[in-house]
Amino acid sequence: MAADKPNSLTGFSFARAEAAAMRPSRLEDEVVALFDQLRAPVLRYLLSFGIALADAEEIVQEVFMALFQHLRQKKSRANLQGWVFRVAHNFALKHRLKSRRQAERFSYVPDLSATTEDRGPDPEESVAASQRQQRLLSVVRALPEQDQCCLSLRAEGLRYREIAEVLGISLGSVAASLEKSLSRLTRAEQI
């Protein structure tokens, strides 16, 4: 990060100098540990929401700052993973409302062709795998937004009850949504 690089002429780094002088306390350590554990899953969820990486990183920062305040105020510690995803989901909705451009696209499926080349030793197998991935992800892209959210949260390991809380829907709706999405994916696999 640019701010962490010392000024090449003055040799001064504000961020590093200040950070070195700081001693972490227990709550901060706990939040950073949760950040280490959940940053990647939350980032993946936000990316799947169609949010650009830089904005997603900012949202993750805000989520964990909010978590710090939540814990600092001695609020409930029950299911912090679900809490983090719920706050991230709400931030993502707000972010999308602000950005018309991002509101128009809801997909975590950019072009796979550039990223899946030369992965396997056999070019034919590689192409077949790539085509299968594209087929699956294009099916997901065509799903309604709520179904995509359910699928994405489930892929990140959330239980049905947690998904229901994050999205504010019933347990039955989560189960029905996943059943519908997986049925479509299975049909696409069989083509």
Next chain:
Amino acid sequence: MSSHLSELDLVMMADGELPARRKAEADAHLASCWSCRERVASLEATITGFVRARNLELNEQLPSAAGPRALLRARLEEAARERVPFSIGRLAGAGAVFAGVCLLALVIFGTTVNAEGPKPKFGITPGETHPITIAEVCRNPEAVVVARDIPEETRRKVFAAYGIRSPGRDQFEVDYLITPDLGGTESIRNLWPEPYSARWNARVKDKLEQRLHQLVCSGKLDLATAQHDIAVDWIGAYKRYVGTEASR
């Protein structure tokens, strides 16, 4: 359970979400039904394929956590130094009378603090510079205090970072912590919303910037010290280099 398992049963079973009694019935059915076992295998293959494709695509986009972790750590340290935010839940527990007294104290104390004007938060605005020579700093005889056009998107990010909603153009100046004349960048890590109404406001800071420019270019202050002092505590720097009180 004699009839085949429904699609919903299969999905809930794969996810471990079937109630215990129903799960026992489903297990018994699967033990005798090859057709449903094939459906379970097909469903698992679909889940595996989806998760593999998703992770392959998304994991490649994830950068290292080192930088974001360091930023979060710095912001947490900054937040830890601030008072615990107002909490309705805690207030309710403490009782209405006590809450009223606390609220009154908070309002009075808060007003006093705001009269000084909010200071840049280290976690959000630690100050950031780019390499610059003394010759470049001193190209102009005095610091240029005319506000440069900061992109609207950057302004929004700065206000959002400080939790300021719907800021009026006449209320705040999105100001450089380290002025560009001293090598400050246009990054949001070097920008913060400075209220015009506070005693220590943007116009007062302009005087400090002029003074630092003058001191650096006359050789009385080195550039690194000027950058450091204005970034760490610009009000303290004003008192040290300009005078003890803010003069508009």
